[in-house]
Amino acid sequence: MERKEISKAVLKRLPGYLAYLQNMPEGSVPYISATALANALGMGEVQVRKDLAMVSDGGRPKIGYLRERLIRDISQFLGYDNTTDAILVGAGKLGQALLGYGGFETYGLNILAAFDVSPAFGYTEEGKPILLMEQLESFCCANQVLMGIITVPAEYAQQVCDRLIAAGIKAIWNFAPVHLEVPEHILVQNENMATSLAVLSMHLQAHMKEKK
Amino acid sequence: MERKEISKAVLKRLPGYLAYLQNMPEGSVPYISATALANALGMGEVQVRKDLAMVSDGGRPKIGYLRERLIRDISQFLGYDNTTDAILVGAGKLGQALLGYGGFETYGLNILAAFDVSPAFGYTEEGKPILLMEQLESFCCANQVLMGIITVPAEYAQQVCDRLIAAGIKAIWNFAPVHLEVPEHILVQNENMATSLAVLSMHLQAHMKEKK
DNA sequence: TAGATTGTTAATCGATTAACAATC
C-alpha cells in the first residue's frame, strides 16, 4: 500500500473504524463493506469508502474488505504496530488515571514513567516509576523519549513544556487548559475538555430554549 | 447581542479565547484587539476577528474589545453563566479523576453524583455521593438532570447510554471508546483519546522517517 | 487628520457529497 498524503479530518476518523472492527461480533462473515461500516457508525457511505481507500487496497467489488486485513492496514497506517515510548509529567489525579489506563498499549503507546515535584510515592499501582522532576532531562535523553504527556496544573504547563522540548521531545499531549508556545517542528495535541463542554453546553441551551 | 447561527468550528475555538483572556497578565491595558489575541494564540487575525464578531458587538475600531466585557460575552454565549447539572456513571479511575477535577464549575458544569455497580464507597473525597446503578433513573428524574457523563468500560457503555436516555438525559459526554447509538435529538460528544493519539502518532512517524 | 482596528463582502481553499465507470 502506497502512502498518500492524508488529511487530518480522515486521520481522526480512522480510530473509530478500527475500534468498531476490533469489537465486531465474532463468528459472522469475515468480510465487511464500506457500506456496512458506514451504516453501523451512522456515517456517509461514500466518506467511509474514500477513507478506507486511503489506507488499504484490499477492497474488492461485490465483497468488501477482509476484516482482519483491514484492521491490520489501519493499525499499520496509524503506526500502532511499532510502539512509542512516552513519559508523563504531573502525577495528580488525572495523571494517575492515565497511568492506570491499560488501553494505551493497543495504540502502541508505552508510558515509561511519570514525573512529579512531590516524591511522595516511588511507584504507581501498576509498577511504573514516579520520578522527581530533576531527573526528567536525563531520563528522556537516556531513553530517547519522543512523546511527553502534560497533566500538570495550567500555570506550570508552559515551563514543563519548555523542559520537555529541551530534553528532545517532539510531540506533546497536553491536558492542561492553556495554549502552549512551541517551536515550529514540535506538535502539540490539546486534549481539551473545555472544547467538548462548549459543544454540549450549546446543545443543551438550544434544547432549553425549545422547551420554553 | 443578537445570536447568529454559529458553526461548530467557531464554537470549538471560543473556549481557547476565553481561557487566554481569563489568564491574561493583570494590570495591563483593559482593552485587547483581535490582532493581539491572534498573535498570542498563534492564529490568523482575520479568523479571530470574525469569531469574536459572532459573540460580541463590543469591538471598537482602533481600540479593540474591553477585556472584561469580552469574557462576559463569550461566557454567556457558551452558556457558562447558568449551571448545568450532570451525573457521572462509572466511578473507576477516570471517573474519579473527573469527579475530583474542580475546574468544571468554571464552565457551568455541576456534577451532582456518580453511579457505579460497586457500592464499595458512599462518597468521594470531595463529598459527592456515589450511588448504586439502581437509583439512576429516579435520581435523574427527581433532579431533572440533562447531561450524563459515561466513564464505564467500553462493553457497558451502550447499555448505560440507553438507561440515561430513558431517564430523560439529552446530552452525553462519552469517554468510552465506542460509538454510541442514540435517537436523533440526543447529542453525544465523544472525548476520544484514540483520535488524539492518532494525530500524535502520525506526527512522530513522519519525524522518524525524516531522521532516516 | 492619519492610522489602527473593526466588520463586511468577495475569493480561495479544502473537504464532503454526488455521479459514474470499473470489477468481481
Place this chain on the structure above:
DNA sequence: TAGATTGTTAATCGATTAACAATC
C-alpha cells in the same frame, strides 16, 4: 450474466482567507 461494491472524477458545500470600506 446481473448486481453489489469498489475506486475515481466532477460538483457542491462550508469554512478560511483576502480585500476593502467604515469608524473612532
